[in-house]
Amino acid sequence: MSETTTADPGTWIRGITIRQPWASCILAGKDVENRPVSWSWRGWLLLHAGQATERAPLRDPLVATAIRGRALHTRAVIGVARLTDCHQDAADTTACSRWAQPDVHHLVLADVQELALPIPWLRGQLGPWKPAPALIEQVLQQLPHVRP
Helix, strand or coil: CCCHHCCCHCCCCEEEEECHHHHHHHHHCCCCCECCEEECCCCCEEEEEEEEEHHHHHHHHHHHHHHHCCCCCEEEECCCCCCCCECCCCCCCCCCCCCCCCHHHHHHHHEEEEEEEECCCCCCCCCCEEECCHHHHHHHHHCCCCCC
């Protein structure tokens, strides 16, 4: 691993904690994550499934189809994605994605890759967070091509 990745992981990768089933939906093709505030960060994100699972979305046909056959891991890093944009759809326009909710900011995700083995990780937060070098090293063991 290069000195850059071990010295300061916050320079090229961040983490995002997402409640289930939304975290698993991203792995299945959900291309935006809805957040109440705008993010300036662009680049790689570790997808961390938080402790909570929201039950109501499980009855939504779009969500149910996306997560069918998937484990809903919690408190674990389950994948990576590249954050390419953050915007809010203008009023009276078509939503940027079928996953986009109105009146919130949309984190646009690309290059989503699922980890074959979720990595247990108890800490996280809803805003972007700097992952520990040891966590990044575990992710790179499974996805060695993910680099700054």
